[in-house]
Amino acid sequence: MQPDPRPFDEPWQAQAFGLVVHLHERGLFSWTEWAGTLSNVIAAEQSDTPTNAEYYRCWLTALEQILAQKKIATPDLIDITTQAWHRAAHATPHGQPIMLESDPKRIEVK
Amino acid sequence: MHDHPHDHDNNLDPMTARVRALETILTDKGLVDPKAIDAIVDTYETKIGPRNGAKVIAKAWTNPDYADWLAKDATAAIADLGFTGRQGEHMQAVFNTPDQHNVVVCTLCSCYPWSVLGLPPVWYKSPPYRSRVVLEPRAVLAEFGLTLPETTKIRVWDSTAEVRYLVIPMRPEGTENMDESALVDLVTRDAMIGTGLPQVAS
Known part of the structure; x- marks a missing residue:
């Protein structure tokens, strides 16, 4: 079996991922709510040839939308x-x- | 390593500064613990990957009772091997047969069975795969080098935040004498998404 591929290209992508997973585990939002917000951002912003950088930029945008909605930031x-x-x-x-x-x-x- | 003759300022790239800003704000508000974030990242970088799923497949190939359990309650059968989802999602195992080949997608975003496969590859998250595999699965699989007999139906499973699918490939012929741990090595990530088949060394 091939070695597992590295999931992140740069540390900020890993931090963005970890932040979202951690906030979900703390109960700030449900995963359904997260997936719904992320889907909308991806539909609006993702190109046909996305990179990990583009994908995790969508994660940050989705997270910022949720934080604004919940009046956290x-x-x-x-x-x-x-x-x-x-x-x-x-x-x-x-x-x-x-x-x-x-x-x-x-x-x-x- | 660096031997610049002069000092110069540090720079943060825009995305790094943005993530750090979010972490600062959320930490100040007591909503996140930076150590917990590091632990999550470490888990997905080093501990969780397709090898988890390969262990599930090899066990199903060698243990009919386990395969039955997997078919009836994949969430519990997979958790029994120590692999549990973080989002409370249900797992469903979809078994390939000579009549039906299964392939997994998330048409809306990137839902994926993290606990058994780790994080998804870039192509899984790309719009062309997400839309085309539904419309023309046979052509998309051919691009992955997988050509199936015309008599094999292809069923596409659309993942959601609540339900994630794991494809259980058929055990390759000629592997009757292999034990469970040797079989694990045959199972590729793509075989468990449905865009590939287990690889038998020639």
Whole structure:
């Protein structure tokens, strides 16, 4: 038997997958609700030759839709936090792990 | 490894930053435990894959009572080997016969029997496979190199969030003397989706 294929091409795909499975196990949504939301996103966004990157981008979009519906995270909050991570990365010397605490704006607020 | 003569900034690619942002927000709200996410990822990267399903098939080939149980209550028979679904889904085993070959799809998204096959291959998630296997299964199987006799019907099973299918291929001829563990090695992932057959070494 061939070795099992690697399921993810990049770490973020694995994290997106793990996040959704974990939130389902915590009871935030049913799997039927998840599959329904994901189906709609896939129908709207997927090309005929999808990659794992495109597929897991659909997972993130579907997750963000559910979080917005449940008033857990607005698109604005997600954008702001994403920008904070980008600033943290820029402020981190090459070779060191990137931590959100390194975001210069976050430190100024404190 | 790196020997750049100068320091430079780190960059996060957009998708990595987006996932980290979601994880930050959800962790701050107490909705997720990052360690649990890592454990889930590790499970699917290293512990769950088509070998689980191959063990189910080999047992069904060598143990008629187990095959009966699998036919009647696949969820329980598969759980008996230690493979249980995370989404509370029901498993159904569909048995190939000389008269009927079975093939599995999820026409709406990518529902798949994770507990026995791991995560689906890219082609399983692609729109062409999802739509065409329903309309022209014989042609799609031929593209996988699988040509079936005209007298064999092809039945396509559409997975859902609630029901996932596992194809039980026919035991290849000439394997009568092989034991269960040797048979496991013959069962491919595609044979359990229905887009292939077990492989007997020549």
